[in-house]
């Protein structure tokens with residue numbers, strides 16, 4: 001099919017929920033994608049952090065293929081080897097006790113919210129169920145994770161939303177303390193059971209939390225038996241140069257969620273909990289049909305195998321290389337460069353990110369936007385320096401043009 005034929009069918013048969021770019025992709029190799037007509041794109045998006053080890057990754061494809069031939073699915077009512085291998089590899093590298101696998105980020109966060117509420121219910125009874133999350137956060141598209149998301153634009157149309165979420169500004173310990181004080185005054189024993197944070201707010205604009213704030217939040221949680229829930233759906237699986245971002249922040253969450261990059265392009269998400277929280281779910285209290293299906297688990301095991309210590313170190317180096325390159329352009333349109341590893345936000349002054357991203361796509365570079373003012377760069381973690389250079393050259397030309405306009 002040609003790109004135009006694909007677009008026509010999409011318009012006719014698909015619910016138009018996405019503001020799609022005018023780009024159809026047919027195949028990829030490394031961090032380079034090709035349209036049906038053979039137009040080449042450098043990919044700074046990785047399917048929003050999903051294609052973590054790039055396209056046409058032969059070892060990954062072979063692992064997935066071999067598992068698909070052997071056993072493509074078995075109900076979670078039975079045991080299987082890929083599932084437990086993945087569970088032990090992931091939890092030991094993450095320093096967490098146990099895992100529950102699901103299929104996507106929103107579903108993972110639902111599980112995280114359920115653990116927090118059940119932990120509190122088991123220990124304190126009803127009424128201690130409020131979860132505090134941060135303004136500018138993004139936690140998913142289900143009714144409950146929309147309620148957890150700290151951006152007003154997501155709190156529309158689908159009323160009533162799930163109760164029990166409060167949003168406070170990020171990097172403001174006093175606002176958090178005041179809210180906790182007010183909540184415990186209004187509810188005997190305190191109405192709050194958990195805090196939910198992204199260490200780098202991805203959709204909100206690639207906004208890293210201050211390390212001092214994160215440490216203080218962890219201390220407040222520990223002192224009040226509030227669970228610290230960390231949403232690493234976007235930051236996890238090597239994106240920031242460590243397997244999980246909390247490993248660089250020097251905290252250990254009670255529960256952490258992951259999804260996007262974990263299985264290299266196959267749908268998978270999940271949550272890991274520490275000792276304190278890993279017995280909260282008991283048989284019958286949480287489940288999912290597909291979670292860590294053998295094929296997805298085989299893909300995830302191969303992703304973890306490829307993301308060894310050398311690969312993680314290379315992610316930090318490539319991220320620093322890209323940030324230095326962009327800084328070196330000295331373009332007035334570039335206001336700030338922020339992020340960690342290969343999760344980079346470039347806030348713009350006097351140019352609309354969406355328009356810049358569109359112009360980039362016309363010129364052979366796919367790049368994301370984040371928040372109101374930023375471009376977001378999240379290439380496959382395996383991107384080569386040659387591909388980085390090519391993509392950065394396109395970005396520079398487009399940003400120079402934008403500035404000249």
Ligand SMILES: *Cc1c(COP(=O)(O)O)cnc(C)c1O
Pocket residue numbers: 103104105106107109138139140141198202203231232233234235259260
């Ligand atoms: C993408 C994302 C989600 C939602 O994940 P889905 O797989 O789309 O459900 C949740 N939290 C964060 C931080 C995300 O980036």
